[in-house]
Amino acid sequence: MKPFKVTEVKKQMKDKKNNNGFNTPKDYFEDFEDRLFHKISEDSLPKESGFKTPEGYFDQLDSAILESVEATTKQVKVISLFSKKTLAYAAAIAACAILVFSLTNTNNSITNIDSIEISSIESYIEEGNLTLDSYDIASLFKEEYLDSITIENEFISEDLLEDYLLEYIDDSSILIE
Amino acid sequence: MVEEKELVLALQTVSQKEKAFRELVSQYKERLYWHIRKIVLNHDDTDDVLQNTFIKIFKNVHHFKGDSKLFTWMYRIATNEAITFINKKAKQKNITIEGVKELLISKLESDVYFEGDAIQLQLQKAIATLPQKQQLVFNMKYFENHTYENLSEILNTSVGGLKSNYHLAVKKITAFLKSNETF
Numbered sequence: 001m002k003p004f005k006v007t008e009v010k011k012q013m014k015d016k017k018n019n020n021g022f023n024t025p026k027d028y029f030e031d032f033e034d035r036l037f038h039k040i041s042e043d044s045l046p047k048e049s050g051f052k053t054p055e056g057y058f059d060q061l062d063s064a065i066l067e068s069v070e071a072t073t074k075q076v077k078v079i080s081l082f083s084k085k086t087l088a089y090a091a092a093i094a095a096c097a098i099l100v101f102s103l104t105n106t107n108n109s110i111t112n113i114d115s116i117e118i119s120s121i122e123s124y125i126e127e128g129n130l131t132l133d134s135y136d137i138a139s140l141f142k143e144e145y146l147d148s149i150t151i152e153n154e155f156i157s158e159d160l161l162e163d164y165l166l167e168y169i170d171d172s173s174i175l176i177e
Numbered sequence: 178m179v180e181e182k183e184l185v186l187a188l189q190t191v192s193q194k195e196k197a198f199r200e201l202v203s204q205y206k207e208r209l210y211w212h213i214r215k216i217v218l219n220h221d222d223t224d225d226v227l228q229n230t231f232i233k234i235f236k237n238v239h240h241f242k243g244d245s246k247l248f249t250w251m252y253r254i255a256t257n258e259a260i261t262f263i264n265k266k267a268k269q270k271n272i273t274i275e276g277v278k279e280l281l282i283s284k285l286e287s288d289v290y291f292e293g294d295a296i297q298l299q300l301q302k303a304i305a306t307l308p309q310k311q312q313l314v315f316n317m318k319y320f321e322n323h324t325y326e327n328l329s330e331i332l333n334t335s336v337g338g339l340k341s342n343y344h345l346a347v348k349k350i351t352a353f354l355k356s357n358e359t360f
Binding site for chain 1: 198200202203206207210211214215218220224227228232235236243291292293296297298300301302310319320344347348350351354
């Protein structure tokens with residue numbers, strides 16, 4: 001049950017032709033309950049957060065901050081000792097060196113897949129790094145006419161097959177003819 | 178306002194910068210401290226973030242154009258530094274930001290510099306369950322008593338948006354406290 005007869009008040013306000021010149025903000029009465037209960041909730045919350053600082057913290061803080069500001073601005077000053085000219089020269093030399101290295105180093109890359117250990121290839125695949133889609137695989141296939149494909153029947157001996165089935169199939173109802 | 182203009186001018190004048198900066202630190206260190214503390218929760222981290230904040234203020238005050246109040250600008254830097262700190266911690270520990278907050282809350286009870294009673298601890302726990310924006314808005318409106326207009330500038334959100342954030346926050350907090358009543 002609503003403690004405030006908001007709907008009745010609203011009706012009365014609408015019915016009155018003249019509020020004696022007074023007006024309320026839009027939706028004032030509609031929102032009244034919400035705002036009131038919100039205020040009540042808010043009031044029930046603790047006023048203090050419960051956090052505290054070490055004794056004398058704020059007293060020593062000013063000098064601590066000024067010290068750390070000084071320390072960082074000093075670092076900036078040191079860097080600016082390098083003149084632009086020497087930096088430009090250093091950059092140019094470094095660029096040349098990189099260029100020379102990259103041109104002479106193309107032979108060293110491993111193109112021979114046999115030189116990579118199988119175990120490292122295996123772990124590469126296991127970690128999910130191998131991204132092959134069906135198009136990649138399809139491009140590796142040679143084209144062959146369907147008629148010329150023969151299927152070998154003698155891959156697995158019947159004895160081996162039987163042993164395997166007996167060992168791994170629990171539901172013996174499948175095996176019984 | 179005239180005072181602030183003078184202060185800004187001094188801060189941007191090389192010969193007066195240090196003196197003006199000392200004045201700034203003295204005036205605003207506490208407010209910025211508590212603002213940061215509510216976000217990162219423990220004292221030592223707050224101390225770090227606060228120092229970084231003031232360093233940033235010192236380094237960048239010559240960029241300050243006066244299109245907002247100086248204090249608003251400083252508060253924004255403090256907020257960003259604190260949030261960056263939380264994000265960094267999340268990355269280091271490989272957990273979410275909410276996870277970091279939960280971790281910090283769990284340490285709160287045994288924290289030497291938290292002397293809150295049971296309900297104050299519950300309130301902190303409740304706040305930590307809110308989305309980050311609502312946490313900020315709630316802390317700043319409820320504990321720091323900013324006006325919505327100030328908040329609007331600092332957080333770059335409309336007053337209407339802030340009001341609804343705040344109301345939602347209070348609702349959720351109240352519900353949390355009710356459902357976790359142990360007293």
